[in-house]
Amino acid sequence: MVAGAPFRSGAGAAAVLNAAAPLGILAAPVALLMIAGEFDLSIGSTLGAAGMTLLLLTQHFGWPLWAALLCALLIAGGIGLANGWLVVRTRLPSFLVTLGTMYVVRGLTVALSRLLTGRTQLSGLDTTPGFDVIRPVLAADLGPVAVAVAWWLILTAAAEWLLRRTRFGNWIFAAGGAPEAAREAGVPVARVKVTLFVATSLAAAFVAFLQAARFGGTDALRGEGQEFRAIVAAVIGGTLLAGGYGSAVGALMGALVFGMVQQGIVITGIDADWFLVVLGTLLVAAVLFNDWVRRHAEAGR
């Protein structure tokens, strides 16, 4: 490891965790959705939309904070529902459907915030009445790390438990591994998929809230590229692109690798452009490795 020393220091480790947490919160449900055989490329846009909704409603329209949070959650859930419904109904590849939603939602977010306020960046959330109530939940620090890190761990544990220990988890594996066989066995494949599309969207809204609370504001472009990073984190963590296999804990590891590479490059002073090179290489290596593991699992031991 090039940057061994800085990682061993407390501050370095905290920086890695803080950088990885938002991505990790997205990557856990994204991994579940991928195991069920679908992609969601719209979560980055949903993240931007949820954050902007929160700021627009509180700052521009003067809504109370709780109502704005609820409304942003509903909008995000609605986007997830629309994605899921379109994918299940049209049987088009979710890659294409959510690529469409990604553009539509991002376009709407930028256009509406410009139309309403003339700007694409809004701030002032931290002075909104009621902010003190949500600050400990969304923007507090737990020692050296942000509260987001705790949420990341909790949500990953919950996702892993859901996947391994519940009926729904069994259905997730089956929906992605062999949808026809799953349907024949009575698994409500469509319901499983729609639920997971809603879950990824809600996770995106939650990350939007965490970041808006931390920074006191948001940008209509926030979340751009996060959809791909979440997929990369899941794949690095062992989730198959083709579905049917993977884990939430793996996605946590993937997000951690992301944070380490990112912070490692920051700490060692290497030009950040190399970040993408390392990332792309890691991704291809992970896909090859996953495929090898899958063939091994199917061929014996």
Place this chain on the structure above:
Amino acid sequence: MSPGAPGAPVAPPVLALERATMRFGGVVALDDVSMELSEGRVTCLLGENGAGKSTVIAILSGVLRPSAGRVLLDGAPVALGSPRDARARGIATVYQNLALVPLMSVWRNFFLGQEPVTGRGPLRRLDARRCRSESRDALSTMGILMEDVNRPVGALSGGERQAIAIARALHFGARVLILDEPTAALGVRQAELVLQQVQHARERGAAVLLVTHNPAHALRAGDDFVVLRRGRLAARLAGATVEQLAGLMAGEG
């Protein structure tokens, strides 16, 4: 207990097809065919490709409704509305694709869609211990000893997979077991394993319909033989030789 015991009242066949005809537009896929499946007996349905075997399976498993004729369950006419309806009435069909998920473990596959749960409220969870032990037991009563039911199904042999599908159907209460060409893609040893499964199913009292185009496999496992040729009943026999069956299938009978 044995169905043929003297003095015992003769039970009607568990499942019967009565003068069934199936037309698709102008094409007659099945023409006035009758057959019966009885408790603890293996009925073999033989025929070349296109003889009407698939149509019989589709009717008995609730996929198709016959254009004419009836399906009788325990002697009473029944309308099988869907495969799910048929399954609920104890008619299980094991297709060649087996409805198994290769990357999932044996026990997860065994209980897929019918998972037992334990705990309450948000802690309601899979009863994994029960799944493991019950799937292991169910397989062992079928003569398959599988210590490690955590293995992915994809890692098993074709015969073992077929056995899991059969054991699963019986475990969930199937009285009628329809097997669609279970030995078609298998080698000699694997086919033998599947034919043993058929015997186990019969011993447990299931009415088995073994659909095949291999007369040797049929004779090895079957009690009754129904031969179809171009949608028509060519023969119903209680015993036969390989040459006789092959001849009937080809149209020399």
